[in-house]
Amino acid sequence: MSALVRVEDLHVRFRTAERTVHAVNGVDLSLGQGEVLGLLGESGSGKSVTLRSLLRLLPERRTQTKGRIEVAGHDVLALEGAALRAYRGKVVSMIFQEPMLAFDPVFTIGDQIAEAVMRHERADRAAGRARALEMLERVRIPSARRRLDAYPHEMSGGMRQRAMIALALACRPRVLLADEPTTALDATVQIQILLLLRELQKEFGMGVIFVTHDIGVALEVSDRLAVMYAGRIVERGSARDLIRATAHPYPRGLLASTVHGAMRGRRLDAIPGAPPDLSQVPEGCAFAPRCRLAEPACVAARPPVVEIGEAHVAECRRPVTGSVPAEG
Amino acid sequence: MLQYLLRRFVYAIPIALGVSVVCFALVHISPGDPLASVLPPDASLEMQQIMRQVYGFDRPLPVQFGFWLWRALAGDLGVSIATGRPVAGEVWHAFGNTFMLAALAAAFGFSAGALLGLVAGYWRGGWIDRLASTLSIAGISVPHYWLGMVLAIVFSVQLNWLPATGAGPGGSADWTWDWAHVRFLVLPALTMSVIPLGIVARSVRALVGDILSQEFVDALRAKGLPESGIFLHILKNAAPTSLAVMGLQLGYLLGGSILIETVFAWPGTGFLLGNAILQRDLPLLQGTILVLAMFFVVLNLLVDVAQTWLDPRIKRA
Numbered sequence: 001m002s003a004l005v006r007v008e009d010l011h012v013r014f015r016t017a018e019r020t021v022h023a024v025n026g027v028d029l030s031l032g033q034g035e036v037l038g039l040l041g042e043s044g045s046g047k048s049v050t051l052r053s054l055l056r057l058l059p060e061r062r063t064q065t066k067g068r069i070e071v072a073g074h075d076v077l078a079l080e081g082a083a084l085r086a087y088r089g090k091v092v093s094m095i096f097q098e099p100m101l102a103f104d105p106v107f108t109i110g111d112q113i114a115e116a117v118m119r120h121e122r123a124d125r126a127a128g129r130a131r132a133l134e135m136l137e138r139v140r141i142p143s144a145r146r147r148l149d150a151y152p153h154e155m156s157g158g159m160r161q162r163a164m165i166a167l168a169l170a171c172r173p174r175v176l177l178a179d180e181p182t183t184a185l186d187a188t189v190q191i192q193i194l195l196l197l198r199e200l201q202k203e204f205g206m207g208v209i210f211v212t213h214d215i216g217v218a219l220e221v222s223d224r225l226a227v228m229y230a231g232r233i234v235e236r237g238s239a240r241d242l243i244r245a246t247a248h249p250y251p252r253g254l255l256a257s258t259v260h261g262a263m264r265g266r267r268l269d270a271i272p273g274a275p276p277d278l279s280q281v282p283e284g285c286a287f288a289p290r291c292r293l294a295e296p297a298c299v300a301a302r303p304p305v306v307e308i309g310e311a312h313v314a315e316c317r318r319p320v321t322g323s324v325p326a327e328g
Numbered sequence: 329m330l331q332y333l334l335r336r337f338v339y340a341i342p343i344a345l346g347v348s349v350v351c352f353a354l355v356h357i358s359p360g361d362p363l364a365s366v367l368p369p370d371a372s373l374e375m376q377q378i379m380r381q382v383y384g385f386d387r388p389l390p391v392q393f394g395f396w397l398w399r400a401l402a403g404d405l406g407v408s409i410a411t412g413r414p415v416a417g418e419v420w421h422a423f424g425n426t427f428m429l430a431a432l433a434a435a436f437g438f439s440a441g442a443l444l445g446l447v448a449g450y451w452r453g454g455w456i457d458r459l460a461s462t463l464s465i466a467g468i469s470v471p472h473y474w475l476g477m478v479l480a481i482v483f484s485v486q487l488n489w490l491p492a493t494g495a496g497p498g499g500s501a502d503w504t505w506d507w508a509h510v511r512f513l514v515l516p517a518l519t520m521s522v523i524p525l526g527i528v529a530r531s532v533r534a535l536v537g538d539i540l541s542q543e544f545v546d547a548l549r550a551k552g553l554p555e556s557g558i559f560l561h562i563l564k565n566a567a568p569t570s571l572a573v574m575g576l577q578l579g580y581l582l583g584g585s586i587l588i589e590t591v592f593a594w595p596g597t598g599f600l601l602g603n604a605i606l607q608r609d610l611p612l613l614q615g616t617i618l619v620l621a622m623f624f625v626v627l628n629l630l631v632d633v634a635q636t637w638l639d640p641r642i643k644r645a
Contacts, residue, residue: 104547105641
């Protein structure tokens with residue numbers, strides 16, 4: 001299978017006068033046509049930064065990016081000017097976490113969708129708005145024609161996220177990036193949005209990278225999962241393998257700390273400690289200070305990438321076999 | 329929308345009424361007898377009594393206020409104690425002069441300030457931002473009467489390019505819009521524009537910086553808009569607040585500046601106000617302040633309406 005998205009050895013550093021943050025430290029990713037990859041990790045693990053570098057949305061002056069990003073034949077890190085603009089929104093588009101913040105508050109939803117269509121397809125305003133209406137109907141916004149002239153603040157959170165999806169898909173992108181699109185929503189609305197996304201993904205045949213910190217959500221939508229910690233992918237595999245035979249202690253800890261399958265009356269197993277300070281890249285395994293299985297070698301040098309199963313790898317010196325404790 | 333306008337208009341009435349009470353009360357709060365300046369020091373008690381009756385100062389305060397307000401509504405602001413001419417005419421004439429000055433100062437100050445602010449906010453931290461910020465801080469901090477004097481010394485006395493004082497070769501009575509007259513406007517208008525320029529520039533810069541840090545700007549980039557398209561979004565987001573700042577500044581400008589109009593001997597409301605204070609001409613003072621205050625009320629109303637029209641988030645219902 002030829003990959004739609006290929007990220008190789010991506011490093012992202014943010015520099016300010018006071019300090020440098022090593023947000024992403026050597027990430028490899030690939031995404032096939034029509035595939036959904038779930039990128040799982042906690043705040044600060046580098047998942048959103050990875051996503052944003054795919055669209056080159058990181059502040060240029062303060063960011064240093066190394067590595068290679070290839071999307072549908074485009075060398076993304078080398079794109080400039082008109083080529084970059086033609087790429088953004090047309091080849092790859094993005095759904096943001098907070099639609100209230102991601103829409104311009106003083107333009108109508110219809111105009112904001114039409115604007116993208118007008119740019120990429122050289123359409124006039126009428127054609128742009130016609131597409132906007134079509135998309136709003138596609139994401140099942142009730143009385144879509146009226147919503148065309150609504151401002152973002154006049155809609156509910158769920159409606160806004162639907163409109164955001166309509167905007168992202170308006171130019172039929174080949175890759176959709178979703179940055180925690182359901183985090184800001186009510187639980188009942190979350191599931192509706194997830195189902196809608198899954199349905200549209202099948203219909204449009206897009207590749208999707210779905211960033212979340214919620215394992216349940218990640219499992220719901222993903223074909224494959226990658227777990228990030230301190231700017232690296234520590235384990236990757238098919239969603240089912242990764243959950244059934246979690247090898248790396250960090251995702252195991254994540255699973256053990258969820259309510260699913262835990263026994264009533266028993267305390268949930270939380271991961272001790274806090275994520276590392278990313279002002280320096282750790283020499284060895286970044287998770288070692290919090291890991292119960294860590295040995296001196298873990299801290300000294302970067303752990304090897306071990307194959308757990310078919311297309312299932314973990315970056316760990318002491319991978320575990322067997323199911324997660326809280327479930328068994 | 330019409331309903332909103334109507335309601336907004338109705339709200340302005342109590343404000344205007346309150347303002348007129350304050351203006352009227354000025355006479356009675358200020359120390360000293362308003363008649364002291366027109367009567368000789370040795371005037372008899374009987375004479376004082378007669379004058380008091382002529383000006384109506386012998387009646388109870390609420391009655392005086394009622395008469396005053398009634399006449400003010402009809403456009404009669406009384407008679408200047410110093411000149412004996414109707415206050416309304418004096419104020420009207422002075423206001424015309426100040427209006428010309430303010431309009432020119434606003435046109436220059438607002439456009440230059442907005443431009444400076446946009447540029448500085450957009451390229452924040454760059455040399456152009458530092459230059460713009462220095463200029464605007466200087467504009468706000470420099471005492472404008474001092475700046476006026478310096479400009480007059482440089483451009484009138486040293487270079488002899490522009491006249492230093494007055495409102496036209498034959499005074500302000502025969503004003504026409506030709507260079508012979510307009511050249512008298514240049515220095516005072518330039519001096520007056522410096523403060524609003526600085527304030528508008530700083531507000532717009534802060535606004536643009538704030539807008540640029542919002543996520544929707546990333547979202548606009550993510551859908552492939554060029555910077556010119558993003559600029560349009562910034563403009564529309566910055567417009568309502570910028571407009572409010574400008575409206576307020578325009579109010580100050582229209583109020584005239586006692587200091588600048590005195591430095592350049594420009595016969596506007598500030599000049600008039602200065603004279604009224606110096607000569608204890610209370611009817612003139614009252615009338616001028618009332619007209620200026622009403623202008624503020626109307627201007628605020630207009631700014632509010634314009635903001636509502638520009639910003640969909642302000643409820644119209």
